[in-house]
Amino acid sequence: MQDLSPRQKALREITSRLGRENVLVHPADRLVYECDGYTLVKCMPQAVVFPRNTRDVQQVVRICRQYGVPLVARGAGTGLAGGATPIDEAIVVSLARMNRILAIDLVNRRIQVEAGVINLELSQRLAGTGYQFAPDPSSQVACTLGGNIATNAGGPHTLKYGVTVNHVLGLECVTGEGEVLVVEPRWDPGDLDWIGVLTGSEGTLAIVTSAWLKLIPAYQEFITLRATFSRIEDACLAVSRIIGAGITPAAMELMDQGILQAVEEAFHFGFPTDVEAVLIVELDGVGPAIAAQAERVAAFCRECGAGEVLSASDAAERARLWQCRKSAVGAVGRLSPAYFIQDGVVPRTKLPEVATRVKEIARRWNVRVVNVAHAGDGNIHPIFLYDPKNPDEVKRTVSASHEILAACIHLGGSITAEHGVGLEKRDFMEQLYPPEVLQAMRALKSVFDPDAILSPGKVIPRDGQEKSAIVEGEKNA
Structure with missing residues (x-):
């Protein structure tokens, strides 16, 4: 009998622990997981496994560490920098089936979720409670909270309320050593900022399995403006003028002419396609206050060259406007x-x-x-x-x-x-940070992941090793 390779042994043990129904090995099944939203680099994973709980994740990590098999965590695959691309024949650990909302604690303004919960589901579950989870990436209908935490995702409304890290109160994760690390949802000024370290680390330090997230009051009054500009530079100038005047809108989004044409073909919303840019500005709060702010915003836009400034007439028109903005990237497929x-x-x-x-x-x-x-x-x-x-x-x-x-x-x-950063921008880290800072990042990773099995080759340039696989990966695109 032929000896099994370390990868084969690891996969056999993982299958024994998780069950065949939670492991994909057929090439046709694995093909779907060869990349995330960054499709220029594609690599077939060794297998795809679906843990159901933190214990399952821990077992997978420990087995992979024992046999020296790399693995990469994946949410919904909506990432856009190759963070979930399984280079080095990694095993993909999909958190998609860990999708329970574990607890809603409105008294303490927090909610506990598993990593595979879809972002939009929080908005749906919180509807009518008077609270919201603020980060709302454009991929909100599909992206997972674990993925949001991994990349420290933003979104249109994080201008006013902050990105994901500003809304994470506690974490449960599995380190590269296969240990469960729990960061309790409490505030202590003497604590090290573990949430700040782990949020945005893109699965290179640990795999987040669940999180406590902060809820904030949900405003019920909005004014949403749409301003058109013949030059995109003028729209950008209006942004600086508005912020410089001390006004912090809930959101301030820009779409150029090419995007407007795609959106109009897809949704027939009535966007002008003969202008170079549209600026969407949303204000939320108390009616009289935001009405005064809206007048100032409109004035700044006109001073910067806006040809037309309109306000959404009702909630339905506002919702339609945001549907078009959040679907804008998908509409580009028409182009x-x-x-x-x-x-x-x-x-x-x-x-x-x-x-x-x-x-x-x-x-x-x-x-x-x-x-x-x-x-x-x-x-x-x-x-x-x-x-x-x-x-x-x-x-x-x-x-x-x-x-x-x-x-x-x-x-x-x-x-x-x-x-x-993922795979796509890894080599740019050397332009952004001096060598001693990158070395400190490597040292930090070695604490959480001493055998470098978690998302190897991502975020931090490999010390003295090969450059990014971007161009080489084009051969597989």
Whole structure:
């Protein structure tokens, strides 16, 4: 009898512990998990396993550590930086079946959820309670809370209320040693900030299995404005003017002409397609206060060149407006055989400059780019349209994308605001941080994951080893 490889032995033990119904090994089943929303790099996983609880996750991690088998945690696969791409023939640990809401504690304004709970489900369960969970990524209908925590996700309404880390009170996770780490939902100024360390670590330190999340009061009054601009730079300037005046809207979103055309074809909402940009500004709070703010916001937009400023007439029109914004990326599928979304951030005052640079870079590399942005945060999302069957076009697209990231760094920003670093941006960490900081990150990882089995090759550049697999991975795209 042929000896089994370490991977085969690990998989046999995992199957014995979790049951065959919770393990996928057939190539056709595994194919779905070869990448996340960043499709330029694809790698077939060794297997896909579905733990049902923290104990299952712990057993999987311990078995993989015993046999030296890498693994990568996955939520809904909506990540956009290759964080869930199973390089190094990793086993995918899907948290999708750990999808229970464990406790709702309105008195203490918190909710306990498993990692696989869909973000939108919280809004649905909390409807009518007077409370809400604020982070609302554009992939809210599909993304999981565990994934949100892994990437420290944002969303349109985090301008006012903060990103995911600002709403996490406690965590339960499994480290790379296979130990269960519980960070209790309490506040103690003497505690180390474990939540700050783990949130945004993209599964490289531990696999989050459940979390206590903070609930905040849900406002019932909104004013949602739509302003049109003939130049995208003017829309960006309006953002800085509004924030500089001391007004903090609940959300401030930008869509350019290409996105508007796609959205209009998909939803027929009545968006103008002859303008270069639309700015959506939402204010929430008490009626008289936000009415006064809305007047000032409209005035700033007009001063910056807005041709038209309209207000949603009722709740249905507001909901329709947000449906179009949150479905904008999906609508881009009408424009191109494939696309990928970049994620950079700059100081708000640099938004007009980075908007100009994006246009110049796209023109120079002869690639098509459309834009959405969480403009109030300075968070840009250029969307690159390309044909995956055209290798030259793919390479030009990647080159243009990299140049935009470099521009964000040059302008005093960063390479990600909410999508994470993952595989796609790993090598840019060397431009962003000095060697001693990267070494400190490696040292921290070694504490949580001494054998480096959790999401190997992600986030932190491999010390002295090969560069990113982005271009090489194009061969598999």
